[in-house]
Amino acid sequence: MLNLASEVEVLARFGRALADPIRCRLLLALREAPAHPSDLADQLGISRTRLSNHLACLRDCGLVVAVPVGRRTRYELADARFAHALDDLRTAVLAVEADRTCPDADEKGCC
Numbered sequence: 502m503l504n505l506a507s508e509v510e511v512l513a514r515f516g517r518a519l520a521d522p523i524r525c526r527l528l529l530a531l532r533e534a535p536a537h538p539s540d541l542a543d544q545l546g547i548s549r550t551r552l553s554n555h556l557a558c559l560r561d562c563g564l565v566v567a568v569p570v571g572r573r574t575r576y577e578l579a580d581a582r583f584a585h586a587l588d589d590l591r592t593a594v595l596a597v598e599a600d601r602t603c604p605d606a607d608e609k610g611c612c
């Protein structure tokens with residue numbers, strides 16, 4: 502049975518999905534167009550096993566769906582409005598303090 506998530510749960514699921522750079526890249530790729538896993542793995546430059554794990558996470562979060570196409574499976578965003586949300590998040594301006602607390606921020610690309 503399909504359950505509808507509360508507003509807070511939807512935001513938490515988005516946060517979990519966006520917490521990983523590969524999942525972010527995956528969502529942005531699916532924002533452009535639905536795709537098959539082999540094509541996504543090639544596009545992102547990762548193994549199919551690694552991609553499969555990230556797709557499973559995004560499915561569990563309710564952000565992507567698997568659509569059977571013959572003997573293959575195509576992935577797409579679960580709701581077309583997610584594309585707009587991703588665009589809004591991608592272009593948002595963040596106010597970040599210049600004094601970073603993470604000493605490895607420049608090397609690791611974090612914070």
